[in-house]
Amino acid sequence: MYCVKRRYCKKVCKQYNVSPSQIAYIGDDVNDINLLKLVGLAAVPKDGTKIAKKSCNYVCETNGGKGVFREVAELILMSKKIPIKY
Numbered sequence: 404m405y406c407v408k409r410r411y412c413k414k415v416c417k418q419y420n421v422s423p424s425q426i427a428y429i430g431d432d433v434n435d436i437n438l439l440k441l442v443g444l445a446a447v448p449k450d451g452t453k454i455a456k457k458s459c460n461y462v463c464e465t466n467g468g469k470g471v472f473r474e475v476a477e478l479i480l481m482s483k484k485i486p487i488k489y
Contacts, residue, residue, distance in 0.1 A: 408438045429475055431455055431467055446475045 416423055427444035428435075431451035436458045439445035445459040448467035456462050461478065463471050480487050 408435070409441065412438060412441065427475060427479060429463075429471055430459075444475070444479070446471070446478075 412423060412426065412428075415421075416426065423441045424443040426442040427446065428438055428442040429446045429448070430436075430439050431448050432455055433452065435447075435455055439447070439455060439458040444461065446461040446463055447455045447459040448463050448465065448469075448471045450466040451459075451462070461475070463474050465471050465474050477487055
């Protein structure tokens with residue numbers, strides 16, 4: 404699984420002319436570790452594995468399936484000072 408995810412990440416980077424440091428990725432388990440270490444924003448849900456949490460730079464306040472994507476998206480928007488409209 405690691406090779407597939409890493410290969411796809413490289414494909415996406417090439418397609419959109421970005422570097423891995425410009426990619427945000429959310430993962431929660433052992434098979435995500437190598438990609439978590441590669442990207443610029445690596446997030447893990449609150450209920451992710453301990454080893455995944457050690458490999459990321461942001462641990463979410465929410466569990467997987469309970470709004471993790473929204474939390475990460477809002478984090479990115481706030482860091483860019485983009486107003487969040489609901």
